[in-house]
Amino acid sequence: xxxxxxxxxxxxxxxxxxxxxxxxxxxxxxxxxxxxxxxxxxxxxxxxxxxxxxxxxxxxxxxxxxxxxxxxxxxxxxxxxxxxxxxxxxxxxxxxxxxxxxxxxxxxxxxxxxxxxxxxxxxxxxxxxxxxxxxxxxxxxxxxxxxxxxxxxxxxxxxxxxxxxxxxxxxxxxxxxxxxxxxxxxxxxxxxxxxxxxxxxxxxxxxxxx
Amino acid sequence: xxxxxxxxxxxxxxxxxxxxxxxxxxxxxxxxxxxxxxxxxxxxxxxxxxxxxxxxxxxxxxxxxxxxxxxxxxxxxxxxxxxxxxxxxxxxxxxxxxxxxxxxxxxxxxxxxxxxxxxxxxxxxxxxxxxxxxxxxxxxxxxxxxxxxxxxxxxxxxxxxxxxxxxxxxxxxxxxxxxxxxxxxxxxxxxxxxxxxxxxxxxxxxxxxx
Amino acid sequence: xxxxxxxxxxxxxxxxxxxxxxxxxxxxxxxxxxxxxxxxxxxxxxxxxxxxxxxxxxxxxxxxxxxxxxxxxxxxxxxxxxxxxxxxxxxxxxxxxxxxxxxxxxxxxxxxxxxxxxxxxxxxxxxxxxxxxxxxxxxxxxxxxxxxxxxxxxxxxxxxxxxxxxxxxxxxxxxxxxxxxxxxxxxxxxxxxxxxxxxxxxxxxxxxxx
Amino acid sequence: xxxxxxxxxxxxxxxxxxxxxxxxxxxxxxxxxxxxxxxxxxxxxxxxxxxxxxxxxxxxxxxxxxxxxxxxxxxxxxxxxxxxxxxxxxxxxxxxxxxxxxxxxxxxxxxxxxxxxxxxxxxxxxxxxxxxxxxxxxxxxxxxxxxxxxxxxxxxxxxxxxxxxxxxxxxxxxxxxxxxxxxxxxxxxxxxxxxxxxxxxxxxxxxxxx
DNA sequence: CATGAATGAGTCTTCATTCAT
DNA sequence: GATGAATGAAGACTCATTCAT
Numbered sequence: 001x002x003x004x005x006x007x008x009x010x011x012x013x014x015x016x017x018x019x020x021x022x023x024x025x026x027x028x029x030x031x032x033x034x035x036x037x038x039x040x041x042x043x044x045x046x047x048x049x050x051x052x053x054x055x056x057x058x059x060x061x062x063x064x065x066x067x068x069x070x071x072x073x074x075x076x077x078x079x080x081x082x083x084x085x086x087x088x089x090x091x092x093x094x095x096x097x098x099x100x101x102x103x104x105x106x107x108x109x110x111x112x113x114x115x116x117x118x119x120x121x122x123x124x125x126x127x128x129x130x131x132x133x134x135x136x137x138x139x140x141x142x143x144x145x146x147x148x149x150x151x152x153x154x155x156x157x158x159x160x161x162x163x164x165x166x167x168x169x170x171x172x173x174x175x176x177x178x179x180x181x182x183x184x185x186x187x188x189x190x191x192x193x194x195x196x197x198x199x200x201x202x203x204x205x206x207x208x209x210x
Numbered sequence: 211x212x213x214x215x216x217x218x219x220x221x222x223x224x225x226x227x228x229x230x231x232x233x234x235x236x237x238x239x240x241x242x243x244x245x246x247x248x249x250x251x252x253x254x255x256x257x258x259x260x261x262x263x264x265x266x267x268x269x270x271x272x273x274x275x276x277x278x279x280x281x282x283x284x285x286x287x288x289x290x291x292x293x294x295x296x297x298x299x300x301x302x303x304x305x306x307x308x309x310x311x312x313x314x315x316x317x318x319x320x321x322x323x324x325x326x327x328x329x330x331x332x333x334x335x336x337x338x339x340x341x342x343x344x345x346x347x348x349x350x351x352x353x354x355x356x357x358x359x360x361x362x363x364x365x366x367x368x369x370x371x372x373x374x375x376x377x378x379x380x381x382x383x384x385x386x387x388x389x390x391x392x393x394x395x396x397x398x399x400x401x402x403x404x405x406x407x408x409x410x411x412x413x414x415x416x417x418x419x420x
Numbered sequence: 421x422x423x424x425x426x427x428x429x430x431x432x433x434x435x436x437x438x439x440x441x442x443x444x445x446x447x448x449x450x451x452x453x454x455x456x457x458x459x460x461x462x463x464x465x466x467x468x469x470x471x472x473x474x475x476x477x478x479x480x481x482x483x484x485x486x487x488x489x490x491x492x493x494x495x496x497x498x499x500x501x502x503x504x505x506x507x508x509x510x511x512x513x514x515x516x517x518x519x520x521x522x523x524x525x526x527x528x529x530x531x532x533x534x535x536x537x538x539x540x541x542x543x544x545x546x547x548x549x550x551x552x553x554x555x556x557x558x559x560x561x562x563x564x565x566x567x568x569x570x571x572x573x574x575x576x577x578x579x580x581x582x583x584x585x586x587x588x589x590x591x592x593x594x595x596x597x598x599x600x601x602x603x604x605x606x607x608x609x610x611x612x613x614x615x616x617x618x619x620x621x622x623x624x625x626x627x628x629x630x
Numbered sequence: 631x632x633x634x635x636x637x638x639x640x641x642x643x644x645x646x647x648x649x650x651x652x653x654x655x656x657x658x659x660x661x662x663x664x665x666x667x668x669x670x671x672x673x674x675x676x677x678x679x680x681x682x683x684x685x686x687x688x689x690x691x692x693x694x695x696x697x698x699x700x701x702x703x704x705x706x707x708x709x710x711x712x713x714x715x716x717x718x719x720x721x722x723x724x725x726x727x728x729x730x731x732x733x734x735x736x737x738x739x740x741x742x743x744x745x746x747x748x749x750x751x752x753x754x755x756x757x758x759x760x761x762x763x764x765x766x767x768x769x770x771x772x773x774x775x776x777x778x779x780x781x782x783x784x785x786x787x788x789x790x791x792x793x794x795x796x797x798x799x800x801x802x803x804x805x806x807x808x809x810x811x812x813x814x815x816x817x818x819x820x821x822x823x824x825x826x827x828x829x830x831x832x833x834x835x836x837x838x839x840x
Numbered sequence: 841c842a843t844g845a846a847t848g849a850g851t852c853t854t855c856a857t858t859c860a861t
Numbered sequence: 862g863a864t865g866a867a868t869g870a871a872g873a874c875t876c877a878t879t880c881a882t
Contacts, residue, residue, distance in 0.1 A: 022845085040337065043872060045848095054847045059874065126336040127250070130389065158399075165383050165403045172382025173375050179340065189368070193375045193415070200410035205403070253855060255865090264864045265857080275856065442866085460757065463851065465869095474868045479853065546756040547670070550809065578819075585803050585823045592802025593795050599760065609788075613795045613835070620830035625823070673876060675844090684843045685878080695877065 023061050025051040030072045034120035039127060044068070066128055073121050073129045076114075077136045083110035088143040092150045096206070099147055100199040104170060108191050111174050112182055119178050140167055154206035162205055169201070170194055233271050235261040240282045244330035249337060254278070276338055283331050283339045286324075287346045293320035298353040302360045306416070309357055310409040314380060318401050321384050328388050350377055364416035372415055379411070380404055443481050445471040450492045454540035459547060464488070486548055493541050493549045496534075497556045503530035508563040512570045516626070519567055520619040524590060528611050531594050532602055539598050560587055574626035582625055589621070590614055653691050655681040660702045664750035669757060674698070696758055703751050703759045706744075707766045713740035718773040722780045726836070729777055730829040734800060738821050741804050742812055749808050770797055784836035792835055799831070800824055 029051035033042050048058045062068040087106030091099045111118050141163040239261035243252050258268045272278040297316030301309045351373040449471035453462050464485050468478045482488040507526030511519045531538050561583040659681035663672050678688045692698040717736030721729045771793040
């Protein structure tokens with residue numbers, strides 16, 4: 001089992017405008033290279049070229065290839081997680097149907113916000129990001145437990161399991177959607193079905209009707 | 211020379227007992243190496259050593275490394291898909307609740323039948339098996355469409371979408387389960403929740419009560 | 421301070437005739453490259469080329485560049501140390517003058533036996549071999565302590581210090597000799613002076629005339 | 631671009647106090663870096679950082695890395711050589727025993743004056759300084775020939791060889807002493823033994839008792 | 841003058857694949 | 862058929878040096 005390489009955090013904080021721009025280009029280039037040639041054939045040199053810089057510069061900001069990949073992944077996960085956390089905040093104290101819809105919509109929207117990045121990062125997640133994904137997933141589950149507890153109309157037992165199932169059951173179809181290109185029509189169908197599924201699933205496991 | 215992706219099917223059918231045994235050892239060794247050092251550090255030499263043969267022999271049966279990995283993946287997928295197909299056959303014409311339970315149980319059982327293999331093959335699937343997975347997934351969806359049409363008590367519209375959601379929504383939690391080691395208690399909980407979820411989901415989308 | 425890299429012992433023992441030959445070529449090539457372009461510009465590829473093989477083959481027998489260099493150094497040190505140990509054995513129980521002459525001659529002969537190698541390995545010793553040199557130096561000092569104790573005519577106190585000084589005081593001039601090309605005339609002069617120096621040094625520190 | 635070996639002398643003479651200070655910091659930093667991480671991992675950037683400046687500034691005073699290292703080495707050699715030359719001046723016309731003691735003491739004192747620097751510069755000498763060392767060694771040998779000719783009590787033939795042996799025979803043990811950390815007790819022992827050795831060596835080669 | 845971001849040639853090392861024995 | 866030594870293309874990463882700010 002792959003054990004994490006050390007020193008995965010950026011070597012140097014970009015302080016000048018030029019640096020910030022360089023780092024930004026590298027991020028973008030990484031997604032593009034991932035999309036165009038795949039993780040398998042992504043090389044640091046290729047990323048640097050695509051970013052319009054040199055390998056040396058890349059290594060000034062990222063201690064190694066994995067760190068770069070993880071940085072890109074983290075940025076994406078952070079966006080998704082924060083979207084969901086915000087949605088959870090908005091949905092507090094609403095009826096369960098609203099919560100289900102809000103959550104599913106936030107999740108689908110976040111994932112589809114940058115389809116390229118979402119798709120490109122799938123292999124990264126599976127090759128390097130397991131631990132990071134687990135960390136962020138926990139944040140999501142906590143946020144979900146939180147909203148569910150505030151649901152206006154119903155109450156749940158075993159919230160941890162419910163949040164687990166709910167998160168993964170939504171992830172599966174959305175991931176599959178992304179892998180096939182996220183056709184708009186299919187997307188809408190998936191969105192609708194997920195809302196219904198989550199909603200009916202939650203209703204099945206409520207323990208008390210307030 | 212590492213190059214072509216073609217010729218991915220076994221070079222020769224093992225016709226003799228010795229050959230079969232060799233191929234079998236290589237399969238087993240592949241899973242073990244995958245489990246012990248990860249896909250990243252799996253080398254053909256290492257697999258051969260573990261299998262008690264030489265690289266040369268390995269290449270006698272598999273044209274290249276990817277072919278080997280795909281063969282192992284395919285064997286696993288085939289087992290899972292056939293389990294589900296059989297379950298579908300058994301569940302024909304039953305009430306929807308029975309169908310849901312049968313499907314989920316078959317799926318969970320198949321995935322957990324050889325946890326080592328299931329876990330070990332996750333990265334293989336993501337690195338090489340996308341296309342193969344799609345192919346087998348389609349078989350599953352077809353089988354599911356089939357049973358659902360025969361359900362004793364209800365009838366559905368848009369079966370394709372339902373089969374898609376159903377498959378992926380079950381896959382997500384089970385995959386996550388495997389990645390965390392498939393603890394028996396959690397496994398039972400997931401199994402129960404999935405049955406309820408699938409069941410209530412299907413009920414939500416039936417268009418007619420026979 | 422440079423800390424030793426791990427895994428410095430050969431990866432694989434050469435068992436076939438072909439392998440032995442290959443390893444031998446690599447040893448020779450290393451000395452030649454060292455002589456021709458210096459340690460600074462010695463690359464594993466260059467060594468392999470010079471040896472008439474490929475880098476890959478080189479790495480089949482040596483886990484990394486340092487291991488190669490150290491193996492070559494060790495072989496050289498072993499030859500020198502064994503020469504001295506043999507000389508010590510031969511000189512046991514002789515008069516002190518004979519011992520001094522035997523030791524100096526054995527040392528000078530061993531060092532000049534393969535001038536190319538001796539010269540080529542100087543930088544290797546200083547960059548990587550400190551520890552190994554210390555180890556072999558101890559063997560030499562022990563051997564010297566041994567002979568000195570058997571000297572027919574005299575007896576010494578503080579043998580450890582005497583052996584230390586003796587070894588290093590002889591090494592200095594011989595090393596310098598090598599660095600300047602070991603001209604035969606100078607060599608003979610150095611040999612003679614060293615014998616006299618060692619002899620008179622030992623006489624100065626004997627504590628008892630038997 | 632790493633290339634030419636020319637232009638190894640300082641680019642500019644530090645004329646202002648600030649410059650002198652900067653150069654001084656860089657010298658000190660070089661020794662420290664050498665001591666802490668070794669020549670192998672000494673980088674110009676690291677030296678500049680340690681000196682509290684930037685690489686750019688470093689390159690204002692030294693045309694390249696080697697020039698910097700050689701400058702540091704030269705300063706050290708100059709100190710040692712001048713110490714010996716002064717000792718030689720002081721020892722003129724004294725009896726041979728006094729000359730021997732004075733020389734050895736001057737040499738040991740000079741080398742141990744800054745143990746850190748002496749130790750740190752060993753690899754530099756072997757990687758870059760051969761030629762410079764030869765140059766300074768010649769100055770030492772000339773100075774030694776000079777004193778020996780003025781010895782009150784004895785006279786020598788073949789002074790060049792004697793000076794050569796004498797210098798190298800003293801260098802060997804002192805170098806070894808430094809490499810092992812120059813423990814005070816051992817240092818005193820070495821000092822005493824060297825004085826005796828040099829003295830008896832010289833007596834053995836005098837050709838005339840005045 | 842000082843700074844430190846950018847450059848990219850140059851090294852080590854790995855490993856899929858072949859083929860002589 | 863089996864073996865495992867040989868091959869060498871490919872990729873990660875370093876660091877001396879420059880030069881725009």
